[in-house]
Amino acid sequence: SGGSGSGDGGGDRPGVAGETLTLTTTTSTDDTGLLDELHPPFEGMYGVTVDAVAQGTGAALETARAGDSDVVMVHARSLEDEFMREGLGVNRRDLMFNDFVVVGPESDPAGIEGMSSATAAFAAIANASAPFVSRGDNSGTHTKELAIWAQSSAEPGGDWYRETGQGMGQVLNIASEQGGYTLSDRGTYLSQRGEVDLVILVQGPIEGGPDTLANPYGVMAVNPAVHDSVNYDLAMAYIGYLTSPQAQDVISNYEANGKQLFFPRALSEDPDFQQYVPEGWSSSEGR
Amino acid sequence: MMGPGLDTVLLGPLLVEFPFEATYVRSIISVSLYVSLIAVALSTLVSVPVAVLVGLSDFRGKGVLTSVINTGMGFPSVVVGLAVLFLVSNQGPLGALDLVFTKEAMVLSQFVLATPPVTAISLAAVTGVDRGVRDAAHALGGTRVDTALVVVKQARYGVATAVLAGFGRAISEVGSVLIVGGNIAGADGVSKTRTLTTAIQLEARQGRYGTAMVLGAVLVGLVLVVNAVVVRLGGRGVGG
């Protein structure tokens, strides 16, 4: 394909040993500790180092856009698609998924417990003018939240709707302190369950909830044709590793507080797969 | 986060079309100034007397105390934020006052952060005041307060720098205000506890570096104005 052989080290070196792969990812991915399980086998395999930089979704993509990282792992499908469309990414692969849950105070003033539709739950919260704490930061979670509001009959706004512009952990804290609802990824909620007075009121697909609450993670290499300084070969090797049975096993075995956090997706029977194709190329040459 | 402005295309790192409504920016500025100015005013009220007291007396352990005050200049803001959060959170000792995620809690944490630098720098300034002038203020019939006032006046340039350093620390700080304030803005774009720094951080996390820089420029401009006013007032004070 178009960018082969333009990796950082060039082709004249015997191997990749000693090289560094820079990964930008979202804080929620890094915070779970999954990467610390995933990376050692890969690093051992090639004698390389993976530098994982946890940023906001937007910043992670922005860093990759500037060519300061070699590979990106995020969970914001619309932004990922845009990144690919602009020709900045190569070889986007579905990696894994978990799900979102709607959490709120045990007293549940809006009465949404057990609802099977997130949109209905949001509408009920809006109707009751019960406090709702929004990430407000264009993260994957925030994007999802806005999508749900858009589908629901209600308009977010007014005194009860608070934008915090913070990470998930902080938002859970604020919701807990203010007796409000929020949309959270399951992993962060589970790891913080002990410290906040919040319970799951609407489940995600993992526990039988609606598919709208699914949270898929993707991984993309930065296009070496745009930034010739990126370590493309190693990025591709990394993506290959992540989507291999070995890494997918690591993902399905990874638990926090006795709960599985992520569900592998790369080895499904119908793998989702996007490839960047330079403009003007015929689609048959894409692979 | 503000409806229409949001999707404005960024033209480049600094060549952005300003994507906010004026109310949003105005309300953020006013929260920033409110919190920082009140916190620094309180810090000054505490720090300058403490600096004078410590600076003018000799006692065992003065060196240790000075080290402790200086150490305060290195308090990590996140830790201060957490400590204040424990204090004001529902279960904390001040829980009943309902201060979590309010401007008042932010004032408290900024106060804790600004006080050490204001004290330490004032202390250095006060220590530099000529001993003879102190003696004169005392011997000519001054009370301890009179002497302290003379000393502060002699050290006014250093004390003003101390206050400005405290103000700089308070208004530029993001770690603690984020934690205790929560960076909350209403859906209508009116800031409740969002400051310029937390707004900048929010933009930066989203990779909207251009707008972050614009807000940063606003912040720096604001600080410049406050500094110019203080230097102006200080300059006038020299004659008196």
Next chain:
Amino acid sequence: MMGPGLDTVLLGPLLVEFPFEATYVRSIISVSLYVSLIAVALSTLVSVPVAVLVGLSDFRGKGVLTSVINTGMGFPSVVVGLAVLFLVSNQGPLGALDLVFTKEAMVLSQFVLATPPVTAISLAAVTGVDRGVRDAAHALGGTRVDTALVVVKQARYGVATAVLAGFGRAISEVGSVLIVGGNIAGADGVSKTRTLTTAIQLEARQGRYGTAMVLGAVLVGLVLVVNAVVVRLGGRGVGG
């Protein structure tokens, strides 16, 4: 994030069982100290001469320059981080040096943050030095450098406070090092660009407030030690 330590039950805000391996904490401390000390050393090398130069001369616009220096004390760290990021990023002017997400980039941003307070506070200290002493240093045959050395020596307490304020700012700062350093630690728990502050922020983000506070205590202890050493050295210097 270190495997086994992770699930350690937090007993309370400060009564935590320490959940880190010693290597992890040691490597974080060493990155923190490396970055802050080098940055402050560089700041001092730049700031003190500038402060002396500005402080000892009279020129039009000195007030404005002073205001600008003071304003630097209010630079928001996130903005400084972004600015440095633009500089060192792949496409930036220093892109060829490959500094993104390295300790060197962190030193650069800390340098930018520490320099204004060190300069402003040194300037205040130098300005307070008795005019007669300056004249003596000059009239007795000193070069400009000799005079500057005498002035700095007279103002040593203030200058030491300036350096400590810069160090405090550098080591407690989180916004810019996070952006330019990336808070990177290897899967083996060895920090590459993770500092105490970014580690604290990481813990706080995950709600592990207890461990955040423990790391905060380590940081404060470290600052205290550095301060005590400086005060000690400064104290010894008085006699000479």
Next chain:
Amino acid sequence: MFRLEGVSVSSGAETVLADVSVAVGTGEVLAVIGPSGVGKTTLLDTLALSTRPDEGVVRFDGTAAWAAGRGTRLGVRRRLGMVFQEANLFDASVRRNVEYGLRVRQSWRERVGGAIRGRLLSNRLVGWLRRLRATVGGDPTAPDGGSAGRSTAVEEALGVVGMADAADRHTASLSGGEAQRVAFARALAYDPDLLLLDEPTSDLDPRNTAVIEEAVATARDSGIGVVLATHDMHQAERVADRVAVLLGNGVVERGPTAQVFEDPAEERTRKFVAGELVY
């Protein structure tokens, strides 16, 4: 009557004064003479309650100052005027310096009022306030008490030392002698009961020295006690009623001026006065 009784003062390991007693009454000038570094300044500082003696009593009209409370000592200090060996002027205008003693003797109410009238308010605002005061029942033409009295005394004290024209100058711009004269005016302005003068004419030419000496004589005649530390033997002869000679760690000789200079009991005194003493 102001006195030191058996006072010992040390600085660091060194004993400066050992078992020193001196007394000065109202309307009397006591000169303290002695070589450089003997302890004249230390003695004056002890009288001014700036230095606390290791032993002995500092007594003012019968009250032991250090045994009494802080308030009593403040009261004592308020009866003192001091001119330091170095001018020790405040970094402010000459007027602010000379006002200082008067200002700190006013109540906070008077001081704030004076400050506002003097500095912050424009004339228009003052006029407005006057009218307001008149409306609520006061007399709008009444003088401003404190502030006006203050400025008269300040002008007078500056007039004595020939510095009346310099009231608005900043002290940093004064020559050595000018600074010394302002320091003298500062100590005089609030009409103290005891004047402590540490080499008050060391930087002055003959004419200005004479002016200061006249002022001292006038003060003495109006019942003020004066302690004058000086190395100028002629000056001591001219203005002092009594002389105390400090040598070593204490007073080796004391008595009426004429006696000490013309017929000293100690050979060392004679040598010192003649400039022959090698110590």
Next chain:
Amino acid sequence: MFRLEGVSVSSGAETVLADVSVAVGTGEVLAVIGPSGVGKTTLLDTLALSTRPDEGVVRFDGTAAWAAGRGTRLGVRRRLGMVFQEANLFDASVRRNVEYGLRVRQSWRERVGGAIRGRLLSNRLVGWLRRLRATVGGDPTAPDGGSAGRSTAVEEALGVVGMADAADRHTASLSGGEAQRVAFARALAYDPDLLLLDEPTSDLDPRNTAVIEEAVATARDSGIGVVLATHDMHQAERVADRVAVLLGNGVVERGPTAQVFEDPAEERTRKFVAGELVY
């Protein structure tokens, strides 16, 4: 030969010196007398190249100092010793103060070496370095050049003013007269060609005054030029070869000492010397 030629100096709006010319040769003492605030200190500052005159030339051995480069002026300043009206001592030990002039005249290499030997290195380390130097070919017993010479000169200068015992004291603990004597030693230590003395004995008793005056005479006899600003007419008579009288904005009278004091051309001079001049 050092001279001011038609020098005018103003500070702020005020003219302090207008069209003043004075000269002092080697081996000559010039006394500058005049009332408080007339401009004696300003004149000395101008000679010391600390104040740049608005008009006129400051000439050293024919070279106009302000027309020449910075390096030339540094060279000139290195030939000067100055005692200020206020002691202006550095906040350090007496020794460091008196060393200053010598230190700044050494090369950086010597200075760093001296500092290391004097302060940072323990004796053990010095011994070790000596042995090292011996091994690489030097002479281990050779004296340390700069540092040793420095300390001898310092001790000598302090000895002249009777302060040799005080070398290790900090200047903050000195009495007024002690500080003045150290300042004199500081100006003397590096053997200047021109000594500028601004009221150098104002805080000294007769005996110490005599010591300083003797030192001035000795300096003069060894070919050093001296400018002495003083308000002490007797001192001027005792030590000066020539006298310049400053009144108003300039020199109203100059000449050999005896002539100025005994037969002044100006009535004002006579009055000033007698302490009668009211200006």
